Amino acid sequence: MKWKSQIQNLKAYQPGKTMDDVKAMFNLEKVVKLASNENPFGCSKNVDSFLKSNDFSHAIYPDGYAKKLRMAVAGHLSVDPGQLLFGNGSDEVIQMISRALLDRDKSTVMATPTFPQYKHNAIVEGAEIREVPLDSAGRHQLPLMLEEIDETTSVVWLCSPNNPTGEYIRKDELVSFLDSVPSHVLVVLDEAYYEYVVAEDYYDSMELLKSYPQLLITRTFSKAYGLAGFRIGFGVASQEVIGKLEPIREPFNNNALAQGAAAASIEDQSFIEECREHNRKGLEQYYSFCREHGLDYFPSQANFVLIDFGVSGDEVFQYLMSKGFIVRSGEALGYPHTVRVTVGSTEQNEQVIENMKEFLVLQNRA
Template sequence: MNWKPILSTMKPYAPGRSIAEVKRTYGLQEVNKLASNENPYGSSPEVAKFLQSRADQFEMYPDVYTSGLRTNLSKHHGVDPEELLISNGSDEMVTIISRALLQPGTNTVMASVTFPQYAHNAKIEGAEIREVAMLDTGDHDLEGFLRVADEKTAIIWVCNPNNPTGNFLPSHVIKDFLDRAPKTALVVLDEAYFEFVTSAEQGNAMQWIHEYDNLLISRTFSKAYGLASFRLGYAVANKDIIAELNKVRNPFNSNTLALGAAEVALADQQFLQECVTKNETERNRYVAYAKENELAIYPSETNFVLIEVPMDADEACEVFLRHGYIVRSGNLLGTPGYVRITIGTEQQNTGLFKAFDEIITNK
C-alpha cells in the first residue's frame, strides 16, 4: 500500500496503563488512576439522572447542527451560535484545524513541550513544525514564537494553561501577543484547563474574537466537567473561521447522548465550582509537599502538577504503580526527571504522598 512516507517515522499514541491491568500485574485490590487529568469527582449528578431517564430514538443520527448545545454555549459565553464549532473532543478539534490549514510549504509554531497532538497532526499534513523552547519558568516563550513565525505560518498553538507543565499566562500577556502575531496565521488559544484556573490574572478571551480575526479559542468538556468518556470539545471564533472549519468537520461527529450530557453539565455550574475549589485546595498540598521535600514543581493552574522525582521518571512511576497509583512519566512528555500527577481527592493524594515518601527515602 502507498502509505504517506511520514507515517514510517511516527508511532501511535501510547496510552497509560489501565486500572485493570495494574491490578492484575501487581496483585492490587485498589488502584488510583492519576495519569490522564480526569476529574476525580466525576461529573454533575444531573448527568447521571439525564442518562437514566433518556429513552431516545437511538436509530436516528444526532443533530448535525448541534443546535441545543450550541444555543446553551452561546448564552453561557455571550457569543453567537454561528461562532461555535462542536467536536469529538479537543483531539478532533486539533485535527480539524490542522487539516484545514496545514499542508506542505506551510509551517506551524508551538512550544517545545506542550500538547503532542499539535505536532502529530502537522506531521501527517506535511507541514514544517517550528518548536520554541520553554522559558526557564516553564512558560511559553511568546517572543520566540514571534521570531520564528513568518508569512508561511498557518497556525500558532498557545496552550494556556499548558499541558504538561500547568503553566498559565495572564490575559494581558496573551493580548499583547495577539496584537503582534502575524494576521495571516490562526492563533489557537487552547484552554482545555480554563475552568481550573484560579489566578486573578485570568480574563475572558471570548470577548476578543471580534477584535482579532485570526483568534480561535478551544475548550473541552473532558476535564473540569468530568465528561471525558463522551468526547466533546468546542471552539469559539468569528463566523468566517467557523464556516471554513465546518467544511472539514465530519457530519454527525458528536453523538446524541454526549450532546445532551454536555447541556446538563453546563447548566450545573455549582457542581463545577465545587470541583474547582477542591482542586485548588489539593493543588496547594502538592506545592507544600514539594517545598517540604525540596522538589522542583511547575506553577500549575490546572488539575495536575509536574513535579520533580529524585530518580529516573520511569523508575519513579514503577514505585507509584506498586502502591496502586498510575501517574505519567516525564520521559514521555519531554520533561525527564519529572512526573505528571493528576490532582486527586484528599484521600487519593494522601496515599500518593506516602508512596512519594518511599521514593524520596530510597533515592
C-alpha cells in the same frame, strides 16, 4: 501502498495502562488513576438525570448540528451559535484545524513541551514544524514564537494553562502577542483546563475574540466537567473562521448521549466551582509535600502538578504503580526527571504523597 512519507515513522498515541491492567500486573485489589487529568469527582448530577430520562431513539442519527448543546454553550459563553464548532473531543477540533490549514507548503509554530497533538497532526499534514522551548518556569516564550512566524506560517498553537507544566499566559503578554501576529495566521488558544484557573491576571478569551478575528479558542468537557468518556470538545471563533472549518467536520461526529450530557453539565456551574475549590486545596497538598522535601515543581493553574524527583520519572512511575497509583512519567513529556500527577480527592492525594515519601526514603538509602 503509497503511504505518506511523513507517517512512515509516526507512532500512534500510546494511552497509559488501565486500572485493570495494573491490578492484574501487581495483584492489587484497588488502583487509583492520577495520570490523565480526569475529574476525580466525576460529573454533575445533571448528567445522571439526563441519562436516566432521555427518550430518544438509539437507531436514529444524532443532531448533526448539535443544536441543543450549541445553544447551551452559546448562552453560557455569550457568543453567537454560529461561532461554535463541536468535535469528538477537542482533539478532533485540532485535527480539523490542521487538515484545513496545514500542508507541505505551510509552517506552524508551537511551544515545546506542550500538548503533543499539535505536532502530531502537523506531521500528518506534512507541514514544517517550528518549536520554541518553554522558559525555565515552564512558560511560553511569546516573543521568540513571534520571531518564528513568516509568510508561510498558517497556525500558531498556544496551550494555556500548558500541558504538562500547568503554567499560563498572562493577559498583557497575550494581548501584545496578538497585536503583533500577522492577520493571515490563525492563533489557536487551547484552554482545556480553563475551568481550573484562578490567576487574577488570566485573560478573558471570549472578550479577546471580539478584537482578534484570527483567534480560535478550544475547550473540552473532558476535564472539569468530568465527561472524558463521552469525548466532546469545541472550538470558538468568528463565524467566518468556523464557516471555513465546518465542511471539514465529519457528519454526526458527536453522538446523542454526549451532546445531551454536555448540555446538562454546562447548566451546573456550581459543580464546576466546587471542583475548582477542591482542586486548589489538592494542589496545596502537593506543594506542601514538595517544600517539605526540597523538590522542585511547577505551580499549576490546571488540575495536575509536575514534580521533579531528580531521578528518571520512569522510576517514580514504576514504584507508584506497584503501590496502586498510576501517574504519568515525565520521560514522555519532555521533563525526564519528573512525574505529572493529576490532583485527586483529599484522601487520594494523601495516599499517593505517602507513597512518594516512601520512594524518597528508598532513594536516600540507595
